[in-house]
Amino acid sequence: MKLILTQQVSGLGEPGDVIEVKDGYGRNYLVPRGFAIQWTRGAEKQIESIKKARAAREIATLEQAQEVAGRLKSLKVTLRTRAGDSGRLFGSVTAADIAGAVQGAGGPDLDKRRIEVGNPIKTIGSHRVSVRLHPEVSATIDLNVLAS
Template sequence: MKLILTQQVSGLGEPGDVIEVRDGYGRNYLVPRGFAIQWTRGAERQIESIKKARAAREIATVERAKEVADQLKSLRVTLRTRAGKGGRLFGAVTAADIAEAVRAADGPELDRRRIEIENPIKTVGTHRVSVRLHSEVNATIDVDVVEA
């Protein structure tokens, strides 16, 4: 099955890439979740607009990505949320919550799609989160989740 990625998918590619995957993976996972669209000649024209949108959001150079990584390394991010007994949160911390907390801590503007949370954050404490700033540069953020 030939698809066009609309979002970054680890191991497959970036938005605007044309990929070939097995029918079941594309039909049951990628397309329903909005990660990809079916490839057609008409959809082929959409690739250019997808790539322009990606270029506007993306950090252009490796040097700039390293500067942002250094900013994130020295940044202390605190996220206040409601918690119950034993420090368990009501819900979970999302990538959008972390992007907002970084912005509130006078950090750089981050795209929530670039933030990777390995295990769902459902407890109070310090959690480590990685951010893909560039294809060659990753950064880690220590997020302190505290009870509000």
């Protein structure tokens, strides 16, 4: 099955890439979740717009990614959210919440899809979150979650 990726999928590629996968994987996983669209001649025209949008968001060079990683390393990120008396959060911290907290702390504007939260953050305290800035560069953010 021939598909066009609309989001980054680990092990397959970046948005705008044309990939060939098994029929069941594409039909049952990639397409229903919005990670890919069916390849057609009409959809082929969408590849350019997907790639332009990706280029506008993406950190272009390795040096630029290392500079952003250095800025993130020195940044103190605090996120205030609702929590119960026992220290458990009402819900969990999302990648969008983290991106907003980084920008609020004076950091760069991060794409929420690049933020990797290993285990869901459901308690107050200090947590480590990784960010894929470039295929060769990833940075860690020290996130301090406080009750509001």
